[in-house]
Amino acid sequence: MGRLVVAAAVAAWAIPIAAWVDSVVPDPYMDEIFHVPQAQRYCRGDLLTWDPMITTPPGLYYISLAYVAALFPGAWATKVADALEPLCTPALLRSTNVIMAVVCGVLVHDLLLCIKPGISKAKATVYAILVALYPVHWFFTFLYYTDVASLAAVLAMYLYCLKKRFWVSAMFGVISILFRQTNAIWMLFFAANGAITYVQDLCHSDYVSHENNGLTDKSITEVSDLANKATAPGLRRRRKDRSITMKRVVSGSTKLHTSFTEEISDISFGLWNSKCKVLITFTPFVIVLVVFVAFIIWNGGIVLGAKEAHVVSPHFAQLLYFGLVSSAALLPWHFTPRRVSDLFRLCRKNKTFSLLAMLMALGLSFVAVHFFSIAHPYLLADNRHYTFYIWRKVIQAHWMMKYILIPFYVYSWFSVINILGKSQTRVWVLSFIFSVALVLVPAPLVEFRYYTIPLVILILNSPVIDNGKLLALGSVYAAADLFTLAMFLFRPFRWEHEPGTQRFMW
Numbered sequence: 346m347g348r349l350v351v352a353a354a355v356a357a358w359a360i361p362i363a364a365w366v367d368s369v370v371p372d373p374y375m376d377e378i379f380h381v382p383q384a385q386r387y388c389r390g391d392l393l394t395w396d397p398m399i400t401t402p403p404g405l406y407y408i409s410l411a412y413v414a415a416l417f418p419g420a421w422a423t424k425v426a427d428a429l430e431p432l433c434t435p436a437l438l439r440s441t442n443v444i445m446a447v448v449c450g451v452l453v454h455d456l457l458l459c460i461k462p463g464i465s466k467a468k469a470t471v472y473a474i475l476v477a478l479y480p481v482h483w484f485f486t487f488l489y490y491t492d493v494a495s496l497a498a499v500l501a502m503y504l505y506c507l508k509k510r511f512w513v514s515a516m517f518g519v520i521s522i523l524f525r526q527t528n529a530i531w532m533l534f535f536a537a538n539g540a541i542t543y544v545q546d547l548c549h550s551d552y553v554s555h556e557n558n559g560l561t562d563k564s565i566t567e568v569s570d571l572a573n574k575a576t577a578p579g580l581r582r583r584r585k586d587r588s589i590t591m592k593r594v595v596s597g598s599t600k601l602h603t604s605f606t607e608e609i610s611d612i613s614f615g616l617w618n619s620k621c622k623v624l625i626t627f628t629p630f631v632i633v634l635v636v637f638v639a640f641i642i643w644n645g646g647i648v649l650g651a652k653e654a655h656v657v658s659p660h661f662a663q664l665l666y667f668g669l670v671s672s673a674a675l676l677p678w679h680f681t682p683r684r685v686s687d688l689f690r691l692c693r694k695n696k697t698f699s700l701l702a703m704l705m706a707l708g709l710s711f712v713a714v715h716f717f718s719i720a721h722p723y724l725l726a727d728n729r730h731y732t733f734y735i736w737r738k739v740i741q742a743h744w745m746m747k748y749i750l751i752p753f754y755v756y757s758w759f760s761v762i763n764i765l766g767k768s769q770t771r772v773w774v775l776s777f778i779f780s781v782a783l784v785l786v787p788a789p790l791v792e793f794r795y796y797t798i799p800l801v802i803l804i805l806n807s808p809v810i811d812n813g814k815l816l817a818l819g820s821v822y823a824a825a826d827l828f829t830l831a832m833f834l835f836r837p838f839r840w841e842h843e844p845g846t847q848r849f850m851w
Contacts, residue, residue, distance in 0.1 A: 347466040367436035388433035400648040404523025442493040446486040452500035478822040495524035515629030534780040536630040544615040658789040661713035665754040672757035677814035
């Protein structure tokens with residue numbers, strides 16, 4: 346029932362708004378000027394011509410082609426190239442993402458029930474609708490971009506990995522990479538943590554089997570007890586220690602580990618002892634990774650086109666931007682008086698460590714902002730993005746502003762790490778941070794669309810909040826959505842072209 350409610354709620358606003366957007370903005374908009382003609386080439390049956398300005402693989406065009414063919418099976422059955430081309434209008438191509446937005450909502454609902462078994466279906470439904478309203482995701486539901494379909498594929502990959510259907514998960518991993526190459530990082534993240542969970546389950550099975558054998562075989566137990574009492578106190582102690590270690594590995598909870606190194610050692614021990622089983626079980630992910638690396642070597646880089654505008658860069662400030670944007674987008678989790686007081690109270694428990702961590706974080710953030718903050722030409726040229734105004738009106742308002750924001754970056758990341766640590770292991774949190782860095786740091790362009798997937802993963806793995814906070818955040822999202830829609834529909838842009846420049850003006 347929850348799935349139907351989510352699908353109906355998302356479709357109820359997505360379909361009429363999509364129709365309205367198509368009536369007001371019927372022509373390709375922003376990067377649609379590249380994506381729509383490329384999809385229309387595929388509709389003509391021309392699968393070999395490629396626009397050199399497109400950086401992502403053709404996954405979106407394949408999905409759209411299948412979608413149009415499913416809507417008009419008669420056209421597909423007759424003459425594909427001639428019959429499908431007139432049907433691939435911008436409006437119909439955009440509707441691909443409306444369908445994908447509904448799928449995303451349903452996947453978020455199912456993921457929450459899988460990740461948080463104690464959550465009610467009603468709460469999972471509210472969460473799924475909240476994610477559908479997230480402004481960046483919501484806006485690109487109505488345009489022909491890769492983001493919504495990419496998110497749907499990543500969420501499907503995550504869900505099937507949690508369900509231990511690894512071949513299906515790897516298949517969705519391939520599909521997600523066909524939408525956006527950086528999704529290979531999320532495939533590795535899910536597979537790595539899936540392998541850890543798999544090993545913990547194996548240890549749990551062995552432990553339970555050992556305990557059951559000890560309880561059922563009474564005669565052996567009695568003999569063992571007599572022998573232990575007589576001659577082997579050291580053996581009893583070793584068995585007790587082994588039992589504690591097994592419980593640690595089984596649990597997967599940081600609360601049973603006294604240190605991070607202990608957690609690492611337990612996981613490494615489990616992975617090494619079960620290495621053959623792990624390699625066999627996770628073979629599909631290994632195959633996808635090998636093929637992806639071969640593609641990068643053959644292609645000479647990770648992007649397909651416009652390579653000169655998407656050169657891999659050490660953009661470490663990007664990681665700081667994500668921390669602040671994601672914590673601001675999840676305001677009830679991170680920016681409340683109670684949350685601030687909780688963090689300060691936590692720091693006071695271990696003043697020395699907290700002070701050193703804070704000084705190190707501030708120092709590294711200063712280095713990232715001062716030496717590794719990049720202003721991409723696309724960021725400065727196109728005023729149809731919020732990042733254009735944030736960069737000019739906030740970060741560049743004064744030379745000190747980018748340094749004033751450093752404490753907010755540090756606080757945001759401390760809060761994110763602390764929140765995730767309440768429901769996930771230290772290794773999971775560290776691997777998540779590392780994955781976010783691999784996705785964002787090489788990207789020279791500051792673009793909020795790149796933050797959507799890790800932000801949704803944050804929502805899925807953060808502690809559940811009460812209905813009042815959810816309602817308040819949903820109201821903020823809805824207001825931001827309406828504002829963005831009004832700016833988009835009622836303040837049209839005009840194209841101004843000067844030699845050597847491409848600028849959009851009000």
